[in-house]
Amino acid sequence: MDLDKDNANPTIINPSDLPSRRRSAPTTKRAGIFDVLAPAYPTLLAAPSSPPEAQSDISSDSEEEEDREEIDEQEVYDLISTISDPEHPLSLGSLGVVTLDDIKILTPTSPRSRISTVTVLITPTTSACSLTTVIGLGVKVRLVNALPPRFRVDVRIKEGTSKTADEVNKQLGDKERVAAAMENKSLVSVVNNMLATCE
């Protein structure tokens, strides 16, 4: 595989240009630099045993405990952007194979249904990339394992980016074929190597 790479010198996105939740969190929520200077100490009566760090968010904690942080596009992106490319020692995120804009979450269409759909569009590094199917399979396996069962996972190739898009989409959309692929020992080991870099 190493010998005839489809695309030997792909463009690499600088890590600081990748979308991330830490950087996109609003500044107001971040702790100010002064907060460590005068920490609130555990008061014996209110919360006899909490360490100083935990103390500060005890009040907010009880409120926030109720708030639900919904699974959003960034979270899905974080799950799959760290997958390694099968032929470069680089992540799918830094190669631009998966991008935040190409992930969509559709909430349940009717109030009675619980099923949400995640759609991920993959952009192969070249239109002739022969490993597109494997990448798609890796993304799909990762999401099926990491998202709760109420999500339907739909992985496809972004339109106009691959010569074999239709065929690949058909394969990835077919549950049986995905299951069959994961019985294939060598395929499983390739996928596991890709997923090994995931946090």
Place this chain on the structure above:
Amino acid sequence: MSDIELYLFEADKNKMEAQRVATQSAGRLEAKTLKLIDLITSLEPYINDKDDGSIRAKSVTYLADVLSSLPPRVLSGQERRLLCDFILGRIEGDAEGIGASARALIALEGLGKWDADTVQKVLRTFIDNTHPLRQFKLQTERYALVQLIDLLLAKYRDALRQLHESDHEFMTGFISYFEGEKDPRNLMIIFSLLQVPMTEWDIHACAQDLFDSVFNYFPITFKPPPDDPYGITAQDLKDRLRDCIAANSDFAPYAFPQLLDKLDSTSMNTKRDVLHTIQACVLGYEAKTINLYSVTLWDALKFEILNVQEEDLALESLKALGLIAAKFAETAEGPLNAYLRPVIKECNEHLEDAPTKQSEATGRILHALAVSGPAVADKISKGVLPVLFSLYNGSQSITKRRGLLDVFNHIVAAYVELDELQPNTNTEALQAYANDALEAMIRALVNAPKAEVSFRLASLKGLTQLVSTRNALSEKEGERAVDTITDMVLHEQFEGHGDIRAQAIKALTDVAHSIPLVVRDRSVPAFMVELLDNPSEGSVLAPVLEAFAQLSTERQIFDTIALRLKNKYGVARHQGAPQQYQRSLLLALLYAFTFGAPMREDGIIRSAYYTEYAEPLLTDIASRPAAEQDHSTLDIVGRIVNVLLRPQGVHFQSTVYNKNLQWLSSAGKDEMLAMALAPFTLQYYAGMKAEVADAEDIVSVLKAQAHLALHASSDPVGVSTVLRHLSLLVNKFINPKTMQATLEASGIEVGVLLSATASSQAIGAAFAVVKGLLIQGKSGALATRYLQALLDILASEGKDVARHFATLLAPDDILSKENHCLVSGLYKQKIFNQSVPFMIDAVRTADASIKPNYLIALSGILRWLPYSVIEPSLKSLIAPLLQTLDLNEPAEQEVKASALIIFESLLMHDPTIVAEHTASLVTRLLNSTAGPANKADVRAKALQCLALAPRQLKREAVVPYRRQVVKRLQACLDDTKRSVRTEAVKCRTAWLGLDEGNEDEE
């Protein structure tokens, strides 16, 4: 029997005895009871024994032993010469006992210096008659020979050089003499002695032979045997061999081709060795020799950097390239130009399609070269910058421009480093493009889309570096750079992806280091405009204030920053600005003194700061009635006073103490005021040295605080402050000898506090007192008794008391060595030993209704102990800890969390101990992952522990639970908290991985 007969008799049986016989002969020679001639004569039958070589050898050994034991001046010069001739004469006919002959000669040389003739004769005799060395099978014999030759080369350089110059054949024999030696002890000496001819003699004619004789050993792959008594490492051999290879420029024609050939090796160690050797050669050989190979070296070394195999190989290659440049920078310009021409040409080519791996490598190469000398930097700049900027201006692509800026930054970084080494580096070549660069970077920072983070960061870095390079920018240009960065810090309100304010602040502090005056005159006023005197409620000035405070980390502008903050606080207070804003200003001041760079005298923060900054604040507090005191403002003022006061000497502190004694003690009598001032007084007394305060004053302070602790309001924050104060006083000020009496007099003797119907205030006070005592460790018996009393009431009291146990070891920055408190080194171990075994027992036997008390108290102690303290008792702790996980009341979440943390370290460090409890542990961990009964941090921690199980425990132990765990974890994937979900994904991946059957991946 004569001595020689005795010696021969003992030689094989008892070495010590034989040695003694030899010493005895030497003694007789010295005492003149034995004549040298008689001694030699007595040897004759044995040393010439026709049949037995070993007797001949032993006889020589006897002679060597005798000579080594002789003190100087016993033998006349004549006698020594005769002996020398005698030994050499023997060697010509008989090689038996050659090692002993060498030792005898070494001993003779030690008794008196030799003349040139003797030296030449000795070496000649050995080379002619014992060539090659490897014919002697015993390492010790060869070792003695090598030592003798080493001695000759070290002491008689001229004589031996004459020998070489007068006889051209000599060298051939000498070089091949050592051929085939393999023992590391001998090689260490041979490598060392060969350096004499290599560096001092004219060896042009036999350079190749000499070079080959050492290069045969390259690369050294020696591995010392386990418990090697000689302690020679492969590195020792490598170092000496490298010195040989680099010893003479005449080696270059053989060294470089062979080294570069070995650079293609697949072994990383060999490559590392080659690179080190090339560096040594570049340093050792003459510049005109390196000149012949500079381009060849570049062509080979560049691949290690352009296609990095191992990062350290790339770094070594960069270093080698830099050394070559440095070599030429010292001498002529021609070789430098010849070397740099192809480098610059290739680097410029790589710039064309930046950003790529190659263009990144280009930046590193240019930096490594430029940093080797101002002349090199100058040529690099002249060669690269025109191309770089024409490419920059010719492209609209932001990524390309970023790649080019990165390379530019590398070059400027070299200038910054050069300037630190030798100020006033010539920056002319850089200056020609500095303005172009400045404009481009300012444009990038002001106009580029905010989402182009890497581009803007590169520009910011470049700007900082340009400013740091002396003379690169004019004064006007420096001002523009500062204005741009200041503007970013103050006005960029961009949130989310693209927010680089933090880096901008860092850049501004860096710039302040290079041009403090510009920052002081331009940035500081800009900040002051933003920081209003009296902002309306809710206006967001915190970010500006935080940025401003961070500038205080630069020493040169510290005083300006601190003064402006103080004045601003004065104005804000005068105009009645919102409390929150006033507090923030005080916090900024505290930040400056804590993390900034205030002036110091003898390493101690200047006492003038106390007078200028803390004293006015203190006066202000003293003048206000209780109703106007603000709790958190007092806390901050207290901390400012503390940080400025505590490093000062006793004399200074005493003055401060006496000045404030009056109003503090009168305030102490007013319960309302004392309570209000509590946060301040706590910090104030924390800063004082124990000897400053008067004992009687302290007792009255203790009484007042004890009164507050037992009777005052129920404001939890206030009470906790007072209790911390109690711990502080007990720990630092009260004389341990009269401890109990003092406590009784103040009404806080622990026995009394806990008697009968103890109020919750009394219990709090008891714990505070015990805490102070335990950490101090001076009143051991008392502390032990009190701790046991606390443990005893667990049986009768509610869970509230149990929760107090967590406060005993909870870290408190008041009780620290910086605050002059007494902190015993082993107090954690002590508390552990005095309380934990008791509680483990109690858990086993206690009634179900009070068992939780012990579990809560136990975890309160354990959570603050380092793992090493807990480690020896882990086995007995597992049962109570598992039961802790069953506690399900909402108030017990903290307790659970701390138990989980212990399980986490347990799984990491000693998984075998938990192995037999796998079933109960897995079930309880799974139960702890369910919300909402468990808090988010408990759920997350439980998942982290669970994720460790398949990795740390034996496969067959965990596989049975796989199905159950994977299924239950599906629910966790849908947890309400993102952080928990992340942990759930990791945990589930770990358990799913179990199925694959390839255990080696786990």
